Each structure stands twice: as C-alpha cells, then as structure tokens.
Amino acid sequence: MNLFSEIRSLVLDALAAMQAEGTLPEGLSFDNVAVEPPRDAAHGDMATNAGMVLAKPAKMKPRDIAEALAAKLAGDDRITGAEVAGPGFLNLRLSATVWQGVLAAVLDQGTEFGKSDMGQNRKVNVEYVSANPTGPLHVGHTRGAVFGDALASLLDYAGYDVTREYYINDGGAQVDVLARSVYLRYLEAHGQEVAFVDGTYPGDYLVPVGQALKDKVGDAYLNQPEDVWLADVREYATDAMMDLIRADLAQLGIKMDKFFSEKSLYGTGLIEAALKSLDDKGLIYEGVLEPPKGKKPEDWEPREQTLFKSTEHGDDVDRPVKKSDGGWTYFAPDIAYHYDKVSRGFDELIDVFGADHGGYVKRMKAAVSALSGGTVPLDIKLTQLVKLWKDGEPFKMSKRAGTFITLRDVVDQVGPDVTRFVMLTRKNDASLDFDFDKVLEQSRENPVFYVQYAHARVMSVLRRAAEAGIAADEATLKSADLSKVNHEAELVVAKKLAEWPRLVETAARTNEPHRVAFYLYELAGDFHALWNRGNELTELRFIQDGDAATSQAKMALAQSVAVVISAGLGILGVNPAQEMR
RNA sequence: GGUCCAGUAGCUCAGCUGGAUAGAGUGUCGCCCUCCGAAGGCGAAGGCCAUAGGUUCGAAUCCUAUCUGGACCGCCA
Numbered sequence A: 001m002n003l004f005s006e007i008r009s010l011v012l013d014a015l016a017a018m019q020a021e022g023t024l025p026e027g028l029s030f031d032n033v034a035v036e037p038p039r040d041a042a043h044g045d046m047a048t049n050a051g052m053v054l055a056k057p058a059k060m061k062p063r064d065i066a067e068a069l070a071a072k073l074a075g076d077d078r079i080t081g082a083e084v085a086g087p088g089f090l091n092l093r094l095s096a097t098v099w100q101g102v103l104a105a106v107l108d109q110g111t112e113f114g115k116s117d118m119g120q121n122r123k124v125n126v127e128y129v130s131a132n133p134t135g136p137l138h139v140g141h142t143r144g145a146v147f148g149d150a151l152a153s154l155l156d157y158a159g160y161d162v163t164r165e166y167y168i169n170d171g172g173a174q175v176d177v178l179a180r181s182v183y184l185r186y187l188e189a190h191g192q193e194v195a196f197v198d199g200t201y202p203g204d205y206l207v208p209v210g211q212a213l214k215d216k217v218g219d220a221y222l223n224q225p226e227d228v229w230l231a232d233v234r235e236y237a238t239d240a241m242m243d244l245i246r247a248d249l250a251q252l253g254i255k256m257d258k259f260f261s262e263k264s265l266y267g268t269g270l271i272e273a274a275l276k277s278l279d280d281k282g283l284i285y286e287g288v289l290e291p292p293k294g295k296k297p298e299d300w301e302p303r304e305q306t307l308f309k310s311t312e313h314g315d316d317v318d319r320p321v322k323k324s325d326g327g328w329t330y331f332a333p334d335i336a337y338h339y340d341k342v343s344r345g346f347d348e349l350i351d352v353f354g355a356d357h358g359g360y361v362k363r364m365k366a367a368v369s370a371l372s373g374g375t376v377p378l379d380i381k382l383t384q385l386v387k388l389w390k391d392g393e394p395f396k397m398s399k400r401a402g403t404f405i406t407l408r409d410v411v412d413q414v415g416p417d418v419t420r421f422v423m424l425t426r427k428n429d430a431s432l433d434f435d436f437d438k439v440l441e442q443s444r445e446n447p448v449f450y451v452q453y454a455h456a457r458v459m460s461v462l463r464r465a466a467e468a469g470i471a472a473d474e475a476t477l478k479s480a481d482l483s484k485v486n487h488e489a490e491l492v493v494a495k496k497l498a499e500w501p502r503l504v505e506t507a508a509r510t511n512e513p514h515r516v517a518f519y520l521y522e523l524a525g526d527f528h529a530l531w532n533r534g535n536e537l538t539e540l541r542f543i544q545d546g547d548a549a550t551s552q553a554k555m556a557l558a559q560s561v562a563v564v565i566s567a568g569l570g571i572l573g574v575n576p577a578q579e580m581r
Numbered sequence B: 001g002g003u004c005c006a007g008u009a010g011c012u013c014a015g016c017u018g019g020a021u022a023g024a025g026u027g028u029c030g031c032c033c034u035c036c037g038a039a040g041g042c043g044a045a046g047g048c049c050a051u052a053g054g055u056u057c058g059a060a061u062c063c064u065a066u067c068u069g070g071a072c073c074g075c076c077a
Helices: A005-020 A049-057 A062-073 A096-112 A139-157 A173-189 A204-217 A226-251 A271-278 A331-343 A355-371 A407-423 A447-467 A474-478 A486-496 A502-512 A515-532 A546-572
Strands: A046-048 A080-084 A089-094 A125-126 A161-168 A258-261 A286-287 A304-308 A348-354 A378-383 A386-390 A430-437
Touching: A005 A046, A005 A049, A005 A062, A046 A258, A049 A062, A049 A089, A062 A080, A062 A089, A062 A502, A096 A486, A096 A546, A125 A515, A139 A161, A139 A348, A139 A378, A139 A386, A139 A407, A139 A502, A139 A546, A173 A204, A173 A226, A204 A226, A204 A430, A226 A355, A271 A286, A271 A331, A271 A355, A304 A355, A331 A348, A348 A355, A355 A378, A355 A546, A407 A430, A407 A447, A407 A546, A447 A515, A447 A546, A474 A546, A486 A502, A486 A515, A486 A546, A502 A546, A515 A546
Parallel strands: A125 A161, A125 A348, A161 A258, A348 A378, A386 A430
Antiparallel strands: A046 A089, A080 A089, A286 A304
8 A cells, every 4th residue: 555656646537637627638647646755754754746737738837837736636535734835745644544544554464564566576697796606705896795785685575576586606716726726725734834825715614615726636636737627616615605605695685596507608608609699789899999998908909809899889999809819808797697687588688796796787788688689688787896894993804704704704793683773774885884883773773673672572562552451462452443643643653654765766777776775774763753742742652551442552553663673684684672771 | 096975054864757045964053941741852053965066947876087984896705
C-alpha cells in the first residue's frame, strides 16, 4: 500500500472529472503531476503541483486550476483540507483515519508493508565483490560487498527478480603469482628456507594453504620445474582462496546465487563468440591507438592491436581486446562475461565496482550496449574508499595480512550488523570514514545504535505490558482500536511510516540503498521524540495503567515502528536488536 | 591532455526522477534534568548550496565554462 500513489490517483481522477466537465481542456498529459510530502509540515500532509504543471498546456493560471481541483477533492472524506498556496501548489490535509489506516496496514502486512511491484519481476543481475581470488577480502571489498548485497535485497523488495553474482578473476597472470606464492609456502612446509621476492604474495594466509598442499601431494613437487606443478597449484590455490572468500562473505551473511569463473570463458569459444557478435556489427578492427595525452608512458610505442570500436557506443577512445602478442586483454573476457549475462536473459545489469575501476565504466557500458543492441541497461555503481580510524588516528596495519586491513579485522571487532549498517551510512560515491570507536558508541551520533535502540525500546514496551497484565501479542494489537491513536505527536510517526513504501521505490529506482539507512534514522528519531514527550505528557506513554484498550492502541503504533525498522534493517542485512546492553 | 566522482552550516553529511522559508547530527550559546520513562530534553544562533553564465513559471538539483580535491587513463589485473 502506497498512500502517495493512492492520493495521486485520487488527484488524477479529479482532473479527469474536470476534463469531462470542461473545466480543463482535453488532451493533457498528467505524467508530471506529482503528489509528494511537502518539506514543511506546516504546508499540510501532501502537496500536488498539478496547477503549475498543467498551467501552460491548458493555457490557464496555475492557481485557478488548483482552486478547481481543491473544490473537487473536498468531497472525498479522506481529505480534510485543500488549500492553494505559493505559486500554485495545492496542499492537502488528510484525516486521522487515513493515518490510522496506515498503522492497520503495517500490522496486517508486517514486513511486507512497503514491498512494491515496480520491478514487475524483471530479471536483474547484480554483480558485486568479484575480488581476485588471491587473498582474503579487505575493507574496500567489504564496502562493495555490503552495498551490492543491500542493493540486491532492495531490488528484491521492490519486486525485481534478482540474481546475486560474483565474477571470479581466475584466468589472469595474478593467479600464476598466487600459485608461485603458494608453492613457496609449500617448500617452507617442507622445511626449506624461502625468500619472498617482488611479485609474490607474502601474506600469512597462504601458510596453511602451503601446508595443506604438502599434506595432499607430499614431496611430489619438490625440485620440480614450474611446468610440472603450476597448473595444478593454480587450481588448488584458487579453490582455497575462494573458500576463504566465501567464508569472509558468510561472516557478513552474504550468499551469492552464482559464482562465474573467468577461466570458464577460455577454450570454450565464449570469448570468440562475444567478439564475433561485435564483429558482425562492424565494431572490431585492427588499428593503432593514439598515445595518451598529457603524461606519456616512458616506453610507449605505437602497436597494431585488435580494437573494439567502443566510441560508437559512447566511449572516448576505442579499446584493445587483444594484446600485441595476440593474447586477450583483460577486457576481452569481461566482454564475454557480459555477453553471457545478456544471453542469460537479464533485463537489467548492475555492476558494483571499486572506485579504482572508474576508468572502466564507459567501455563496459559501451560493450553491453553493443552486445544487447541497446536493449539491456547496465548501471555501474562505484563505491569510494573507506578510511579507517582508531583512537583518533588513521588505522592501516593488519596483523593478519601484513599490508591491508581485512574484512575479518573489521567484523571481528564490531560485528556484522555494525559493519553492514555503517558501510551504508554514506552514498556509494562519497568516501566513508569508518571509526572503530564511534561505531560502537551509544549515542544519537551513531545511527546504528540509534536505530537499534528504537527497535529495542518497542520490544521493551511490549515486554513490560505483558508484565503489567496487558495483552500485547500480535493478534491483540492487530485488533486494537486505532482511533485512540490521534494525538498530533503520534500521527507524526504514522506519517513517517506512510513514507516507507514511497522511499523503497525511490531507493530502488536510483539503486541507492543508503536511502534506507537514512530513512530508518529519521524514523527512529521521530519515535524517540514521541517517547521523550512521554516524559512530560503522560498521556503519550505507550502503557496507560489500567486502560488496556488505549495501551494496546498505542502499542500498535509502537509495533508498527518496529515492523518497518525490521523491514528496513532486513534490506540492509542487519538484525534488529531485541534489547540494548 | 582526457574521463569519472565530489564541493551544501565551524565540522561530518542528507536533500526524494526541478518545487514553497535548503535539513539532520555534532560543535557553540541559553534553559531544563534529586523522583514518576533522561545511555538526555527544549530553544537559539549559524548558509552567496565552489564560481560565472544559461534553460524554466520555478534550479542545490538540468546544461555550458571555470576553480579546488580525489580516482583512473595502450601490453597489469
């Protein structure tokens, strides 16, 4: 149930009726007619811009249209006030019954309240994390992981058919580096002294992998040339790394629907097929690229390569798909991978990348545009850097990995719920400060705490009611007499709840899950404010001694808040707190 | 040289497919808080929305240019 679209259709009906009467000319488009909450609550509950939007095409004055519309709407018993204001806004006031109806809907639908069908079950693929299988996930990956996962949940909630996917970069030279590094650990496990030169991964996390390799193959690879063991160790090591990464993701409660291996694109004709598809469109040619302007690489020299004419699809320069030695560039399997996604019938694609892949956006969009003939939109969301702070200073060292802070370093310290919520308290394209001390602070400054505290307070009220002998179970609250929830301070909260379905649609349309986090903070703020007013105005307290009916009505409001917080936290992947400790 | 992102209150940041007097937290100042629901509450001050043009009935939001900061820029993934 979305109250805003309900009122909007009420407005549209009225406009149509005005046309039928001749008050408005025929042939107007109502597409731009919006019904929104005004910024200033003094302006009423909802405002429509119909007068201003229609003034020009109707050749009428905005305020005249608004006046006529007001007269039409006044007949509806949900509308208690309709006044023209400003340049031609029509401000509407809704009856308390409407807001009480919102509470009833929340209690009736539970966390389904706010679900939308805007997705129309369209198939959308969200690719995220996709970290190289060469080590544990670090903080940067963590942000992408949380963002992508929340986005996927959000789209699911908004009615899309979502697939969560991870692209394993197991085809490139970095996997050879991994294999050699593991081989060194293998030698180490056999008691040999080894040196980690440049171009190998020195992290401790490979020690157990080397040991396990020894347990598996014994001394079979000792004193053997690389071509004997490399292929096998590659396979063994990437499997081990993916186990590690899966475990890291599991710590955050993230479960992928599909892991797609880059390696599976080689030798199977998939890359060739993808490029042929582009070639058939005349988008592949042999050529030489201009050198990059500005700072020129020292060793730059012109080379003939196989190029993709990405400029035809919005890119700035054409991109090489084959190296001068004839091997594929990294871009080639990426094209093939997205070709595969398009072939699997997705209606929309979303890639979540780290900010360092920003230079990749245009060519990837160009590729998908070319491959799908412009029918499949690709949205690429970049997550900016995370800066870690501890004791007021930048926090950079990791004991575990040696060089970077891992996902585990973070989750072990603050837990998965805090990690996830905090990572979503900034929009994805702004960098984020993660302060280990602040995220655990119990104050209004800390949104995680503040939202959790609101939920815990509701739970606490329900528990105390039960102790006081007032039934507060779900069925009782559902049948409570909601007309007793009529104080302005209480209706403010109900109005906030009414915005939830609309917020879900906005957040889903823009692919911005952080909006959910901010909304929950606002909702929690409104709830806490109501709670605090109970200090002075005892009639606003949720439990009214000796008056079960009123208590139950007020608790129904509290319960509604808890339900929407649960739904929102569910999208963010955070568990609501039953009590604070 | 180019591409992308950011620039909003002292600080950290929101700002809903363009809407009315631009919001929140924090900080500052004032008041309240021995108890009845205070891991606080109420109120005030604080803004040329980086700058200059443009589009529009209307711009923080869209377009153009400029400035500042960050990321990236053929064989690495």
